[in-house]
Amino acid sequence: MFGSIAHRYDFMNTLMSFGMDRSWRRRTVELAGLPASGLMLDVGAGTGRIILEAARRHPDARFVAADITPEMMQVGRRATPRRARWCCANALELPFGDAAFDAVVSGFLVRNVPDIAQAFAEQHRVLKPGGRVVCLDAGPPPDTVLKPLVRIHLNWVIPLLGGLITGDLHAYRYLPDSTQAFKTAEEVAGIMEEAGFSGIRYERRMMGTINIVHGMKPC
Numbered sequence: 348m349f350g351s352i353a354h355r356y357d358f359m360n361t362l363m364s365f366g367m368d369r370s371w372r373r374r375t376v377e378l379a380g381l382p383a384s385g386l387m388l389d390v391g392a393g394t395g396r397i398i399l400e401a402a403r404r405h406p407d408a409r410f411v412a413a414d415i416t417p418e419m420m421q422v423g424r425r426a427t428p429r430r431a432r433w434c435c436a437n438a439l440e441l442p443f444g445d446a447a448f449d450a451v452v453s454g455f456l457v458r459n460v461p462d463i464a465q466a467f468a469e470q471h472r473v474l475k476p477g478g479r480v481v482c483l484d485a486g487p488p489p490d491t492v493l494k495p496l497v498r499i500h501l502n503w504v505i506p507l508l509g510g511l512i513t514g515d516l517h518a519y520r521y522l523p524d525s526t527q528a529f530k531t532a533e534e535v536a537g538i539m540e541e542a543g544f545s546g547i548r549y550e551r552r553m554m555g556t557i558n559i560v561h562g563m564k565p566c
Contacts, residue, residue: 371483380479
């Protein structure tokens with residue numbers, strides 16, 4: 348499914364978010380606390396937009412982009428700098444050694460894996476002690492007066508635009524459905540804590556439907 352929409356994925360993300368998606372990636376990179384010449388892993392890197400943002404901020408850092416969809420990786424390889432290495436990998440079985448990275452980030456990954464706890468366990472394993480983990484993902488809209496408007500956007504506007512622009516109506520029905528069925532920020536934070544992370548905090552964006560959950564691996 349992600350392979351079929353790879354060519355229009357970034358454009359649709361910007362359109363669906365009213366252009367706010369870059370600010371979410373920028374905040375994700377800030378929270379990662381990557382050292383100046385550190386090594387960052389982006390799990391489920393997709394088209395590499397988080398790495399592109401991180402490369403602007405950290406000109407001497409190095410990056411590894413791991414994803415399981417070849418078509419997304421093709422787009423990402425063209426967009427990211429040469430100091431970003433790409434790897435086809437399963438987020439539940441990362442092919443890296445223990446404590447290999449200074450920071451680990453993911454953008455819109457954990458909503459799509461069959462075992463969230465295992466995904467965070469692997470991120471914990473490959474992260475250095477004292478390193479930071481950041482999870483950017485969508486979640487169900489909170490119970491506010493704006494919830495009916497948010498649901499209209501998710502259930503009607505996004506599928507219509509996605510079908511017209513990418514030609515894949517199924518994909519843009521799946522994305523809103525998976526968002527509304529996913530964990531809350533509090534639940535994601537709880538799973539991260541069980542995986543061994545500490546100091547976990549979260550921030551909400553876009554009327555509560557975007558969550559940035561972050562923590563660290565204890566020293």
